[in-house]
Every structure is written in structure tokens, then in C-alpha cells.
Amino acid sequence: MSQRTLVLVKPDGVQRGLTGQILARIEAKGYTLSQLKLVNASREVLEQHYAEHQGKPFFEPLVQFMLSGPVVAAVVEGDRVIEGFRILAGATEPTTAAPGTIRGDLGRDWGEKVQKNLVHGSDSPESAEREIGIWFG
Numbered sequence: 001m002s003q004r005t006l007v008l009v010k011p012d013g014v015q016r017g018l019t020g021q022i023l024a025r026i027e028a029k030g031y032t033l034s035q036l037k038l039v040n041a042s043r044e045v046l047e048q049h050y051a052e053h054q055g056k057p058f059f060e061p062l063v064q065f066m067l068s069g070p071v072v073a074a075v076v077e078g079d080r081v082i083e084g085f086r087i088l089a090g091a092t093e094p095t096t097a098a099p100g101t102i103r104g105d106l107g108r109d110w111g112e113k114v115q116k117n118l119v120h121g122s123d124s125p126e127s128a129e130r131e132i133g134i135w136f137g
């Protein structure tokens, strides 16, 4: 059941020079990069991307963080890639994310800095198609 998902390397990952390591982990697991770009996201794109979080207390800090530097956006393909990438990424909070995951191995932020969790991955096939449309048109 080949799927595709939208992966973002967030500004903390790009700024720390972890893009290569993160993409290498995705490829090493057996997934394929089918589209890839470095982009300075606009507020409009981010408000669409995070539409489900509008009104939450962390929404504006999250958008500000995502505007703070370039992001790497990728379309990643593979068998059950949506679920598989989210497991590879690890839990939302890097401090407590399991070792062996991207967030658990490479991050340590928590609390109000939890938006610095290195990566985003779509959470369902519907989200993936919606998010790929937002980032890649």
C-alpha cells in the first residue's frame, strides 16, 4: 500500500545543520524522496498548514517559530509511510521521545519550546494530500 506524506524539517533542524541526517534516516528506512525544497514559508502557508490549531494558545508562537528561518519540505513515498514516518520521528516532545527516533536522538526541547521538535509528518492520508497541496501546489 504505497502512500505519500508531507515531511518538514523545521527551522531548528535546518539551523542546526541536521537536514542531511534527517533525510538520510528517511532514506535508510527505505522511503523515497519524490519532491524536495528549501523554502521560507509565508504566514499564509503556515496558517493553512496549521489550520486545525488556530485558536490554541501555542498557535501564534508556533507560526512565529516556523517563520524564524527556512524549512525543508519533502514529499516522501513508501509502503505505510504515514505511520512509519511518525514512528521514526518519535513523540512530540523531544525530551521524552524514545531513543532511536529523530526527536529522541537529536532533540531535547520541551514545555513552551516543544515546537522545536525538528520535524513534521502528516497524520493521515487526507492530511497528507491537503498538506502536499499547500506546500507543493
Ligand code: CMP
Pocket (backbone or CB within 6 Å): 053, 058, 062, 092, 111, 112, 113, 114, 115, 116, 117, 119, 120, 121
Ligand atoms: P506537530 O504535531 O507536527 O504539529 C503541531 C505542532 O504544534 C507540534 O508538532 C508542535 O511542534 C507544536 N505543539 C504542539 N503542542 C504544543 C504546545 N503545547 N505548545 C507549543 N507547541 C506545541
